[in-house]
Amino acid sequence: MSVINILSPHVADLIAAGEVVERPASVVKELVENSFDAGAKNISIEIRNGGSTYIRVTDDGCGISPEDAGIAFMRHATSKLSDEHGLECISTMGFRGEALAAISAVSRIEMRTRLTGAGEGTVIRLTAGEIDEMDAVGCPEGTTTIVRDLFYNTPARRKFLKSDRSEASACHAAAIRCALAHPDVSIRFIRDGEEQFFSPGDTRISSCIYTVLGRETARDMLECAGEDSGLTLRGYVSSPSACRGNRGGQFFFCNGRFIRSVLMQTALEQAYKNSMLTGRYPGCVLYLSIPFGSVDVNVHPAKIEVKFSEEKRVFDLVYYSVLAALEKEKHSADISLSPSTEAALGKNEGFYQSISAQEYKALQHKERSAEKVSGAADTAFSAPRDSYQTSLDLGSAFSSGGGRSTGLSSGMPALGLSKPEKPRHEGVPAEKHAVPVEKPVQNVEKKALPYHNIVGELFKKYIVVELEEDVLLIDKHAAHERMIFDRLKANAAEITVQTLLEPVPLRLSGEDSELLLANSSLLSSLGFEIEILDDCNFVVRGLPADMAPSDVIPSIEEICEKLRSGKAPSPEEARDEVLHTVACKAAIKAGWDTSEAELERVTEAVLSGSVLYCPHGRPVSYRVSGRDLDKRFRRIV
Numbered sequence: 122m123s124v125i126n127i128l129s130p131h132v133a134d135l136i137a138a139g140e141v142v143e144r145p146a147s148v149v150k151e152l153v154e155n156s157f158d159a160g161a162k163n164i165s166i167e168i169r170n171g172g173s174t175y176i177r178v179t180d181d182g183c184g185i186s187p188e189d190a191g192i193a194f195m196r197h198a199t200s201k202l203s204d205e206h207g208l209e210c211i212s213t214m215g216f217r218g219e220a221l222a223a224i225s226a227v228s229r230i231e232m233r234t235r236l237t238g239a240g241e242g243t244v245i246r247l248t249a250g251e252i253d254e255m256d257a258v259g260c261p262e263g264t265t266t267i268v269r270d271l272f273y274n275t276p277a278r279r280k281f282l283k284s285d286r287s288e289a290s291a292c293h294a295a296a297i298r299c300a301l302a303h304p305d306v307s308i309r310f311i312r313d314g315e316e317q318f319f320s321p322g323d324t325r326i327s328s329c330i331y332t333v334l335g336r337e338t339a340r341d342m343l344e345c346a347g348e349d350s351g352l353t354l355r356g357y358v359s360s361p362s363a364c365r366g367n368r369g370g371q372f373f374f375c376n377g378r379f380i381r382s383v384l385m386q387t388a389l390e391q392a393y394k395n396s397m398l399t400g401r402y403p404g405c406v407l408y409l410s411i412p413f414g415s416v417d418v419n420v421h422p423a424k425i426e427v428k429f430s431e432e433k434r435v436f437d438l439v440y441y442s443v444l445a446a447l448e449k450e451k452h453s454a455d456i457s458l459s460p461s462t463e464a465a466l467g468k469n470e471g472f473y474q475s476i477s478a479q480e481y482k483a484l485q486h487k488e489r490s491a492e493k494v495s496g497a498a499d500t501a502f503s504a505p506r507d508s509y510q511t512s513l514d515l516g517s518a519f520s521s522g523g524g525r526s527t528g529l530s531s532g533m534p535a536l537g538l539s540k541p542e543k544p545r546h547e548g549v550p551a552e553k554h555a556v557p558v559e560k561p562v563q564n565v566e567k568k569a570l571p572y573h574n575i576v577g578e579l580f581k582k583y584i585v586v587e588l589e590e591d592v593l594l595i596d597k598h599a600a601h602e603r604m605i606f607d608r609l610k611a612n613a614a615e616i617t618v619q620t621l622l623e624p625v626p627l628r629l630s631g632e633d634s635e636l637l638l639a640n641s642s643l644l645s646s647l648g649f650e651i652e653i654l655d656d657c658n659f660v661v662r663g664l665p666a667d668m669a670p671s672d673v674i675p676s677i678e679e680i681c682e683k684l685r686s687g688k689a690p691s692p693e694e695a696r697d698e699v700l701h702t703v704a705c706k707a708a709i710k711a712g713w714d715t716s717e718a719e720l721e722r723v724t725e726a727v728l729s730g731s732v733l734y735c736p737h738g739r740p741v742s743y744r745v746s747g748r749d750l751d752k753r754f755r756r757i758v
């Protein structure tokens with residue numbers, strides 16, 4: 122007896138329906154996409170009870186003729202594809218001819234539709250995929266589809282629906298994605314009788330973001346655009362200070378279709394590295410236009426995943442466009458010159474870049490060589506610490522000791538062979554909170570800065586600066602941390618090591634020891650010189666010159682924590698995380714006494730526009746307009 126059955130078309134439809142229609146939100150998406158394909162300019166979406174009892178989508182698109190109305194609900198019925206060649210370049214949202222068949226198989230559906238220019242329309246009603254009624258009817262041009270009692274005939278699926286509230290938010294999210302996908306189409310979303318949003322459809326991405334995602338989100342976004350022969354990217358990305366705790370604010374579209382793309386997401390997030398708090402995620406509304414033949418949307422029935430034929434080009438386009446948007450913000454930051462100052466100085470463009478990055482590097486190199494020659498090894502500190510400091514060739518310094526391939530030195534003698542026999546100069550005991558002071562790059566920078574006067578400090582935390590007609594408040598720790606981070610990152614190969622006169626014993630848990638060993642070469646390349654005593658005991662003999670010896674244990678613990686929590690999946694990220702820790706520990710802290718010279722250095726760096734966010738993405742300065750103050754005190758009205 123045969124045990125294999127050919128399933129009836131009805132059962133086959135139910136199975137297929139499961140792939141396309143997972144929940145009410147999928148119905149919303151499919152119906153709205155049909156409206157887009159029909160060329161609609163206005164679409165209204167209404168749901169009740171999370172969409173499980175009622176979903177209505179009305180459009181002013183081309184409509185369906187009476188002859189086609191019945192066919193539209195059959196499986197593989199589509200007007201958008203006629204043969205296999207069409208699959209090579211799909212320009213419509215739909216093409217599989219599945220949605221109406223799938224939705225009607227698991228609901229009671231009613232459609233009223235009138236072809237543009239036709240005298241009358243058609244109404245068609247189906248229950249579980251079977252046509253109950255089809256008739257001529259008077260109705261506006263376009264199409265209204267009403268889906269009632271979703272999954273009423275598939276209790277197993279119905280059971281999986283979540284609460285009305287969460288199904289409604291999923292529908293809301295689907296409507297948002299549809300609206301953002303088409304800023305040229307006006308979309309209204311109504312939930313249980315209340316309008317949730319109404320996008321104007323004026324083609325402007327910014328007004329679409331404003332109405333759909335809200336004023337706050339729109340305010341914190343930066344314009345982003347890029348092009349690479351045939352590929353274009355446009356849209357908005359969030360300012361680093363407005364990043365959030367999850368990826369819910371990321372919207373990627375490809376040729377008008379909302380997509381999930383790990384590739385684009387990675388490119389976006391890479392661009393924010395070092396200007397964003399770790400554990401935060403940037404938001405974006407980015408539209409990629411790509412030749413239809415270079416992207417395969419037929420990877421999944423819901424068409425949310427796509428496959429790019431040229432992944433690297435897409436990655437680069439996103440990465441560099443976002444980076445450029447962030448850079449632009451840096452240079453157009455809060456701190457701008459007043460028109461009068463600009464006129465007086467007779468210059469207004471690229472003002473803060475009076476010295477190019479290359480020139481800057483060359484200058485630094487020159488300074489360093491000069492210092493090496495003169496034997497003054499301390500390039501970073503205004504006051505030496507309780508140790509001596511010496512510029513070492515790190516490559517050889519860490520192969521010292523027992524020659525473990527981990528990069529950490531092990532066994533005695535403690536001091537590496539490649540190090541000088543004797544300290545080149547004895548350090549005087551460190552002043553309390555000795556602070557690294559960046560060397561002035563050159564005077565050219567100074568004369569380019571706008572008028573400013575450092576008034577003092579608030580709470581030993583914020584530097585108060587008169588800046589032209591305004592007041593600028595600078596978070597001294599955040600700004601200094603960024604300065605140190607940038608310097609370390611740019612010159613990581615030449616990090617100065619301080620060898621401790623009194624090595625610091627370090628005891629770690631087994632897990633942390635493993636982490637330390639696994640990352641030993643990274644740590645040694647960044648200036649940590651750690652000797653292994655046994656499984657859990659270590660001795661720290663050297664550390665990055667910027668760091669106070671008293672900070673070494675908390676720093677190593679913090680670094681282990683970051684490495685453990687998976688915040689740094691790649692070596693490059695691990696390196697940045699370690700640099701963050703070093704920079705944070707080395708920077709002047711709130712509550713410390715800070716010298717005028719140090720305040721001046723930090724202020725100038727901020728005014729030069731090179732320091733905008735701390736390495737974790739917190740803003741470093743806040744400008745209060747003098748005009749606003751005058752208004753508050755009613756000096757002006």
Ligand code: ADP
Pocket residue numbers: 151155156158159180182183184185193194198199200201214215216217218219220221222264
């Ligand atoms: P697909 O969109 O993949 O073609 P669907 O099952 O979603 O498949 O729709 C089947 C057909 O019904 C479409 O190809 C289109 O011709 C027609 N159709 C569906 N919805 C609309 C609409 N809102 N306006 C005009 N035509 C529609």
Ligand code: MG
Pocket residue numbers: 151154155214215216220221
């Ligand atoms: Mg469709």
